[in-house]
Amino acid sequence: xxxxxxxxxxxxxxxxxxxxxxxxxxxxxxxxxxxxxxxxxxxxxxxxxxxxxxxxxxxxxxxxxxxxxxxxxxxxxxxxxxxxxxxxxxxxxxxxxxxxxxxxxxxxxxxxxxxxxxxxxxxxxxxxxxxxxxxxxxxxxxxxxxxxxxxxxxxxxxxxxxxxxxxxxxxxxxxxxxxxxxxxxxxxxxxxxxxxxxxxxxxxxxxxxxxxxxxxxxxxxxxx
Amino acid sequence: xxxxxxxxxxxxxxxxxxxxxxxxxxxxxxxxxxxxxxxxxxxxxxxxxxxxxxxxxxxxxxxxxxxxxxxxxxxxxxxxxxxxxxxxxxxxxxxxxxxxxxxxxxxxxxxxxxxxxxxxxxxxxxxxxxxxxxxxxxxxxxxxxxxxxxxxxxxxxxxxxxxxxxxxxxxxxxxxxxxxxxxxxxxxxxxxxxxxxxxxxxxxxxxxxxxxxxxxxxxxxxxxx
Numbered sequence: 001x002x003x004x005x006x007x008x009x010x011x012x013x014x015x016x017x018x019x020x021x022x023x024x025x026x027x028x029x030x031x032x033x034x035x036x037x038x039x040x041x042x043x044x045x046x047x048x049x050x051x052x053x054x055x056x057x058x059x060x061x062x063x064x065x066x067x068x069x070x071x072x073x074x075x076x077x078x079x080x081x082x083x084x085x086x087x088x089x090x091x092x093x094x095x096x097x098x099x100x101x102x103x104x105x106x107x108x109x110x111x112x113x114x115x116x117x118x119x120x121x122x123x124x125x126x127x128x129x130x131x132x133x134x135x136x137x138x139x140x141x142x143x144x145x146x147x148x149x150x151x152x153x154x155x156x157x158x159x160x161x162x163x164x165x166x167x168x169x170x171x172x173x174x175x176x177x178x179x180x181x182x183x184x185x186x187x188x189x190x191x192x193x194x195x196x197x198x199x200x201x202x203x204x205x206x207x208x209x210x211x212x213x214x215x216x217x218x219x220x221x222x223x224x
Numbered sequence: 225x226x227x228x229x230x231x232x233x234x235x236x237x238x239x240x241x242x243x244x245x246x247x248x249x250x251x252x253x254x255x256x257x258x259x260x261x262x263x264x265x266x267x268x269x270x271x272x273x274x275x276x277x278x279x280x281x282x283x284x285x286x287x288x289x290x291x292x293x294x295x296x297x298x299x300x301x302x303x304x305x306x307x308x309x310x311x312x313x314x315x316x317x318x319x320x321x322x323x324x325x326x327x328x329x330x331x332x333x334x335x336x337x338x339x340x341x342x343x344x345x346x347x348x349x350x351x352x353x354x355x356x357x358x359x360x361x362x363x364x365x366x367x368x369x370x371x372x373x374x375x376x377x378x379x380x381x382x383x384x385x386x387x388x389x390x391x392x393x394x395x396x397x398x399x400x401x402x403x404x405x406x407x408x409x410x411x412x413x414x415x416x417x418x419x420x421x422x423x424x425x426x427x428x429x430x431x432x433x434x435x436x437x438x439x440x441x442x443x444x445x446x447x448x449x
Contacts, residue, residue, distance in 0.1 A: 148371070151367075151371065152368070152371070155351070155364050155367060155368055158355065158360060158364060159351060159354040159355045159364065160354045160355070160356070161354050165350070165351065165354055168347050168350060169347050169351060169368060172340055172343040172344050172347060173344065173371065173372065173375050175340050175375075175379050175382065175383075176375070176378040176379050176381070176382035176383075179382045179383055179386050180382050180386055183386045198385070199386065202381070202382065202385070205378075206378055209374060209378065210371075210374070213370065213371060213374055217288065217367055217370060217371075220288055220363060220367055221364075221367055223363065
């Protein structure tokens, strides 16, 4: 299938560009770390409180980091006007989005996996018992953030004040992800962990809805 | 022009009549007392606001599909008028909540989703101010409007199921909900009046956007000469 092979090639390009410099990953990891430490200064939680609030703060930090990390996604293509060559090279512009959103999901997941042990230590929350479910929630949440974020970064890249605009457009749109992933993570990190399948299904539904919207309207986002 | 004046007159008379009905015709609610009368204004504005956002969404879809600037005018008018009504909802809500619940604001499901809805359309209008070129502005804001509208049911679902003091729905709610027949009649009359008022604002805003576009066009013509 040409959509998948195009996507694979483009994903390779995204990953090569990033792993040459690792700029995005390093800055995002440091950014999440700074935010998490500042949160704990701001509220100095006890162990019980951090079980209750920690996951919410973690997700908020992820959301902030993502709204910064997604900035260069389309902006990068503007410097040498590589976007128009990309559009000429592939038949279906949806593969450009698929490649970019897979790359963004991957970058987000890598930063989250690097951050989780530090989060567990600083907030004194044991993450190991339900780690696999936690990773599932992180994956579905990050995928949702990346799908909506990739679409909106294509919008904000074409506007003035783009650095401020992307978080303003993206953060309200991601409220469902924040509410659900934070709640599901809180119940996973509880002393008696519960897997909220309904929440996990909701995250998956969010991903499907926005992926469909991107598939339907993506090509208009890239119009010259 | 005369049609617009007639619409304005009808809209204003209807709003005055619905205010009279909600103050003097509807019976006083047993437990909440007089403050409950804000309900006719609050819920009617909420419905009118949602209708305006829906019209904005229709305009957004039609613009992406047909690329006529008229649809973009409908989009921006719907968003602005909807935002005005939602602002009324967000202001009248706390006025009611303070005497009844004892607090101005709570992160309850419907308050929160209405607030997120309000934020989404503020972002929509903000985006419009940051793109210069008219066609690009129309396309980008339409696409964002579509994404925002799709997000609304997800926001309200997420908040309803995972963050749970709003009164249970009394209109089209479950069992045990319901209104006194006079209250119901006054409410539906207010909702109708608010919708006509919303339509009046929408028509005026649309006409303003059209004049703005024409003025911009003329200004460019003059500059070119």
